[in-house]
Amino acid sequence: MTEATSYTRRSGALLRTVLNDLKRDEASAARELGVERDLIDSVLRGSRVLPYDLVERAAQVWPINERDLLAVHDDAPTGVRIMSAQESLVSTRVLRRGGVDYYEYRDTAMSRVSALRPEWIRMLQAVDDDDPNNPAVRWNNGHLLFQFTFFLEDTNYYYQWQGRRMCRRMSRGDSVVGLPYAPHSFASRNPDRPGLILALTYAGSIGSEAQRELGALGPELAGSFAPQDGQSASGFSSLLKMHMNNACTTLAQLSQSTGVSSRRLTDLAHGRDRPYDQERQRIARALGVAERDLLSRSTDTEDGVRFVTSQQGPVCSYPAGSHTAYRVRQLARSCVTPFARGLELRVPLTGTAPALSCGLHEYGYNHGSAPFVLGWNDDGQEREACIEPGDSFYIKPFVSHAFTRSPDSHEAAQVLLLRVGGHVTGDAALEAAILGRAALRRAAEDAERWYHE
């Protein structure tokens, strides 16, 4: 099936989803959109895409948004999308900051299927100190995307947190992850050897879908999702009060259904004490939520960042027990984004490399000096491509793939990986597991009416 055919079918499935959700059949849909029934039938069959003027009309007559009817473009139909170093070079553009050429950007592999935005960036300005207030350092205002940065050359990294500016000297192989909206910058330390990084930005849970919802709610209501300044951000008391408020449950009622005294519940609700495990279990059961919904969460970032130097990071052979295992080094990470994993893999020099697969979108970049072979399984068909130094690639979740030494090379190849969760991560993945495989397969391409006449 070509991507055009696949896109048309997926567009038809989206129209069916809208009609099913709004409880419309084909005849009522055609009448309300003011078109012939044949057109609706052909879209639902996947023979043609709904014309855009009808998408706009649908968004006027029904309580939906245009994008509810617009399918995602799949630009990685084999499961993998590769960008060569030469293609990256063609995308070169220089951006100025404060009137001077500051950064040279190049795109690396991206896909419309994932919100990963990986850029190769060279620093065009050099400094001769580590002063974060050096006027030669041009700061940005921060951005909504999380940023994982891998340092390809020695570079000064600048970051700001709660009004305080800091600088850290980074070297090749170091990495850092930074929180959204924290201003940051980079500069070269040596004009003869410019700083060079891979800036891999990706949407967290608040990006993409959630951001659209926040936009529609407006700034005032959007801000209410976080507690007032000075209150615990995600402690048990906040979670307990939120779920009680959602369910219009009183402390007296909760006390009755849990057997926990009102006085004790009052202390817990005011954050004066933390619950014992058994109390949390009983409260969760009484509120009809999962226990994990009442587990508080804290950040492990310091000043909005977490660093791992090239000498740090747990290293192991993976998979365990394999004589052709990869050597894997864990790069910078934070529990704030548990589904983002930066890894550095050394490709085994001999033997058949073991296959890897996970539920995250995977970005890779050959940052070593040796090529390697990327092999992957495309729905039963084995494919492979040579990844030269500077080449990059994107791999869809659950696509089985392996990195093998190139027959032309006797050097150990190195690959940088950043794996990032998509929309089926965290709570959505737990829900998916409960719905089961049959339901998920149906959700991926369901074009049937929800009932038979």
Ligand SMILES: [Fe+2]
């Ligand atoms: Fe950035």
